[in-house]
Amino acid sequence: MASRTDTKTRILDAAEKLFAERGFSETSLRLITSKAEVNLASVNYHFGSKKELIRAVLARYLDVFMPSASIEINRLHLAPEHASLNEIFSALIKPLLELNKVRNGGTIIFLQLLGRGYIESQGHLRWFITTHYGEHLATFVKAVAASAPHIPQAEMFWRLHFTLGTIVFTMASADALNEIAAADYGEHNNTEAIIRKVIPYMAAGVAVPVLTN
Amino acid sequence: MASRTDTKTRILDAAEKLFAERGFSETSLRLITSKAEVNLASVNYHFGSKKELIRAVLARYLDVFMPSASIEINRLHLAPEHASLNEIFSALIKPLLELNKVRNGGTIIFLQLLGRGYIESQGHLRWFITTHYGEHLATFVKAVAASAPHIPQAEMFWRLHFTLGTIVFTMASADALNEIAAADYGEHNNTEAIIRKVIPYMAAGVAVPVLTN
DNA sequence: GTCTATAGCCGGATAGAC
């Protein structure tokens, strides 16, 4: 009976929080191990290198989120003629919020990690996700395409990446934006409120007719 | 008659390109000065520190873009009842593309710097821009608000930041996305083509009615 | 204004005792 958490888990827990807040390259192993209250050398013992620690942090979230998202999309897909874009995006809310049950602030940490990863890793993360979770992604992309059949495939490719940018940038800036919104408008939004604000924005953008000029 | 460019300018030119490609913290002064073919110590002589170099790089673009954008928006504003959101966003195309005349690839470099800056600087860039270019920003925000009067002010705050995220993330990933689009769909988009794709997406999202549930 | 040389620090990673 352990009186404290596994060293490996302690490292992952401390690392994901710091990575999400500060970015990968701005977070040193020394900072991680001191917050985790473990020895500096234990990172290399358990993970081999900082790069592999980063992958382990991301995989721990993706392994929970991706299958869960897939299931929710497939549930809609049973009656595909009724699934609007808003419904498809909204189907991701539950898998996202369930990450909060896995760990405190899990939802926002996951989305921030995703954004940091895409921007810092020069394409490595995109490769990692499509090769490891490609089938789950395909489920999602197919559902979106079916509910917006007037959008050509190539255009949809761009719009889904616009969508990814919208949400990950928003989440990377969420703390700062929340502070401003509180000061200027008296609003107090949690992560779920922000997600619910951004979904109509993304759904409208994805579905807007292509200009024919 | 100088046979080569000013040292200060050579540093700025090399730095902005590397900052845009790799991010600020991933770009060392050693890399900048070797690409610029100037002495390492000259950065500190001309700019004082790396942080001030970053600000100088950003200011060189903002000083061109912001007044130019303001002028274009005001030109629309003479007949405000006719300015749709699409027209307002499209009015920024000319100022953005003029950055390409200032320097090769200026448009995309600027937008990538903006994205990197917002994400890496933990709010410092937001403060810098609003305090130094607040009046130009206000012109833009007022025009948008006038053309979408059904959106409450607080909601518009969020949507404009969604929009910022959409475009800067897209531009930060533009090279990778272009490669995929070329391989998968035979598309060959330049920066302008991407901007013209993203504007309808953003305009639709900003204007979509707020849910009343 | 430009150079060399170097100070001083912090980073990831590892050797080897326990």
Next chain:
DNA sequence: GTCTATCCGGCTATAGAC
């Protein structure tokens, strides 16, 4: 598995000659 001690490379910044 965990620890201390250390290597070694890269970083920003600066001193001081020219």
